[in-house]
Amino acid sequence: MQLLSVLTLDTMNPAVKKVEYAVRGPIVQRAVELERELSEGIKKPFTEVIKANIGDAHAMGQQPITFFRQVLALCSYPELLNDSTFPEDAKSRARRILQSCGGNSMGSYSASQGIDAVRQDVARYIERRDGGGPCDPDDVYLTTGASDGIVTMLKLLVCGKGATRTGVMISIPQYPLYSAALAELDAVQINYYLNEEKCWSLDISELQRALDEARRHCNPRALCIINPGNPTGQVQSRQCIEDVIRFAAQERLFLMADEVYQDNVYADGCRFHSFKKVLFEMGPEYSDTVELAFFPLHLQIGSLYFLCGFRGGYMEIINMDEEVRAQLSKLVSVRLCPPVPGQALMDLVVNPPQPGEPSHEKFIKERTATISALAEKAKLTEQVLNTVQGISCNPVQGAMYSFPRITIPEKAVKEATDKGQQPDMFYCMKMLEETGICLVPGSGFGQRDGTYHFRMTILPPKDKLTTLLNKVKEFHQKFLQQYS
């Protein structure tokens, strides 16, 4: 007679239990519940739930790019190639993509590394972006969205036991995919703190401190850096990037550079410098030796074109040992291939309509509208939040989020602790229940002890964003009063 479940909390994988992913965690689950309650007619102090927790712009009402939708439709249903309402440049892109698919169909598996023609286009894109330095298409791996490539690379790196267990350096705050992947793989997380007072910049001395301390109990092997930052939004200076590369070379660390939001740079005086470009400008002593993996994964897919649901992405590998590369190829082959519609989309992102092509004008118009709207909203967010007593927001230099620091009164901290909750989770939950606004508490990303933050996206349409910011302001003032 079967008395016990095979699978219980006690018998399941302990590493999985340690995984946390705040971006879709408890607060989001509660937000979904509230949405359901609203739809069932239950009265709340708000009429809608605003999900400002995740970087998903379509959900926030952004308009998609026509050209991409056309090509994707053509690829899905090639009969449309005979439809005169589709422009020629969309058709020629679709034909090229289909020709590189088995049986001319998106339904075929592709090569595990991704469709050759797409990887070549990505390589050319990288060369253009970095001013002509060479990119070998064989160094490009198409992936299934952001996490896929990152987890695959981490899988390669993780080994050892106890004091020799692989340690991976990640920034605090960080995008919690990293901490989740490290927990799942049972690797050691090594935190290095970004400098909030200096606009979330990276201090090499802090990197060194973290590394030296970690060496006592694990084997640090990789350094992850997100630029522009998530959740912090800072764009690192060129000098900083050079320093990080030097540090990685000197300490023999595998560098993992997450450049997802490279096209979302707003602030004057900030420029995106790709790690690869800087690396090559530092000369062969570094460019021939530093082992790097880049994850401009979503590239613009998530941040500008809002087609995250297609799960497209890529990573570029530099200076990887040949035998390890064979192992990497083997590992990705088990999952067969990344989704082909996502690969097709990636091709369009790196190979958009050019001047002279029929769709060029409309494409640029739609794209520019999106970028300038984001820049405007970044500024607006920073401004409004900084007018609130007890909220202090660093300039939103890039990416899609603000990560303001909030003061939480002692009384509230105590109430939270009594409840077994992080104080900023307590704060965010209250905000959700009272205003319908869903944000992610800073504790989900990591922060210096005793400081509190939340992450909110800047994606809602401008009028909604203004409403949202005012509600946040109102709530915060009330909260301070209530717990003073």
Place this chain on the structure above:
Amino acid sequence: MCIYTCIYTHNIYMYMCKSLTVATLNPQVKAVEYAVRGPIVLKAGDIERRLLQGEKLSFTDVIKANIGDAHAMGQQPITFLRQVVALCCFPELLSSPAFPDDAKQRAQRILQDCGGQSIGSYSASQGLQCIRRDVADYITHRDQGVPSDWNNVYLTTGASDGIMSILKLVVSGRGPSRTGVMIPIPQYPLYSAAISELDAVHINYYLDEDNCWALDIEELQRAYLDAKLHCQPRVLCIINPGNPTGQVQTKKCIEEVLHFAYEENLLVMADEVYQDNVYLPDCQFHSFKKVLYEMGPEYFNGVELVSFHSTSKGFTGECGFRGGYMEVLNMDPQVEAQLVKLLSVRLCPPVPGQAAMDVIVNPPKEHEPSYAQFTKEKSSVLDVLAHKAKLTEQFLNSVPGIKCNPVQGAMYAFPQIFIPPRAIQEAQSLSMAPDMLYCLRLLEETGICVVPGSGFGQREGTFHFRMTILPSPEKLQVLLGQLKGFHLRFLEEYSQEEPDSSRASEQPD
């Protein structure tokens, strides 16, 4: 001169100092093997490149009969499915007269469930709700009323994704308490690869080749008891219809397996991706869930069962979309919460794949405009597959030294081949499995790429290869003819003691 030497030495030093090498790589990754895209396929890729560069070989094309990819072999997509996906990608088409109403209605329904009404938005990590509901309805209907709760349905990135997630969840313990996973031999090597990657323990149970690859309970028990000595068996994986073997398990057999799992407290993973690929009239697909239900409430409410399906096989063959689902039965609610958390880190399965899955479980109904064409296309695909299954089996059985069990379902033939002792020796001297030597020679001489049986597992001393039945009937005939020619030459080459004596080729035992 001096400077040159210094730089050279410096570079050598730096090269030797790579931080990530095979020595410092994750040992679990090193242990992973996946033959379906392994060494022989890499070799086939090399040959293709050489052909493209104009090199003259004894054939003009490489025929990739190694992977279950129907479209790559010329199978046409199902029109309705592609219409729905195109409408979802570009909703302006909803006003186009070129699309039938039922396709538009399906697309609108899916889009309504998407954030901002766009399939570009992330969905919930478990997948779009309306599709999960449709999957549950499909399962209920397929199983003649056995209830399915949409909350137990998870959409996945192909079936592989779901399978990996469940295995990840189950692996725990150390040494003698380390999780053991029972897998059929032969098996689809995703399972062995996953077990290696997760550092769980392989527990092999052999399917009975003499009995059309049936599952033998005594063999399950043997494997289980042997394994208990050094690990904690916790999962039983079964593929039905089988891959690579194609057998369709009988209802009685499934019952025995479930009873066994119940008695020995095992979580059952039922890989049913080929449930629509059943060819022989005396075979029928029985879902594990339905059989479990018919065993009564003690079993139906007790056995932890996860069933998997995919958009890649069946009659749609949409491999590139990476669509799939799993239905999770009787999982501890706290563990299920952990599963949801795990899936949330990957955000969501690709939404176009979710849409493709929806069409499969929610096809045109009899009164709808697309029904006739849909049904025609579906039957055509399945009829051709059944025909090719029979053709392949018959042909292979006509070749001396090849013996092929009936291809009851799935997409492959997995014949046993006789490999002469001299060939075995040569293979050993080359440190390769004898059937790998055979397959490499086949590839080099004919351009046909199949996967050696050693990649799937087989009883010691037996050799097989797996080929797909997916090439068009014409191409398949050619392929089989060339295969026969190769096989006979191979037998002759390795059977003879003297180069010019001839002997009749021998039958395998």
